[in-house]
Amino acid sequence: MSTFGEHVRELREQRRAGDAGFSVRQLAARVGVEPSYLSKIERGQQPPPSEKTILSMAAELGEDPDVLLALAGKVSGELQAVILKRPKLFAELIRQLKDLPDHAVLRIAREVRDGEW
Amino acid sequence: MSTFGEHVRELREQRRAGDAGFSVRQLAARVGVEPSYLSKIERGQQPPPSEKTILSMAAELGEDPDVLLALAGKVSGELQAVILKRPKLFAELIRQLKDLPDHAVLRIAREVRDGEW
DNA sequence: TGGTATGTGTAGTATACACTACACGCATGA
């Protein structure tokens, strides 16, 4: 697995191949940070930025916010809020799901979505 | 719902009714913080302490760690680690479960535990 | 060859986090 910075750099360079607006400077401007800061993040000289900044990056780069947050070692505040409302319930469930294979977890998500509960 | 501090104070005073070892000073000593710090936390003059300290408090007070952490607005690092390993999967699932009633979430946890997956 | 854009280096800053150290006044019991 790549680091947060490496992954961002990769995404940005992919976008840049077809769109010159994805230079460090221009992306930084749209994301709302200084270019040197973004540069350092991409090269791992700075730790990943705040959740707010990561979400802005994800939107600009067309990446899944949860994935980018995860590379930064963060769980989104939105998800945390869901857990915090019913901590016992969700704590127990998540621990149960910890070692379940992907397809099983996915199946539960689908069944819930399809209203079988 | 009570705040973190109020809840801790309540728990401590309950324990104290039958065990003099639950003074602010003695509990603080066992938890590993200064008495004045614990006192301030209980009265809401300080924000909740670190996860480590909260877990120590939960153990001493016989409270569910996830519940105490939740009152502090924190999700345990252990749970976060589970989510961070498969962010897409868990993010999707948790969002699906957001508005599900307690009994339904509980039923899923039980069925997973009982090996029906 | 002068203007513009690029990535990056150095230095500094404001704020929050997570506490400690010590002192004070009150109560109790020997």
Added chain:
DNA sequence: TCATGCGTGTAGTGTATACTACACATACCA
């Protein structure tokens, strides 16, 4: 009365977080 324990007030500390500001060298291109 005085040692012990109690809760709490004031002040200060070290570290991390999340950045900004500005300067520099390089490359393109008109």
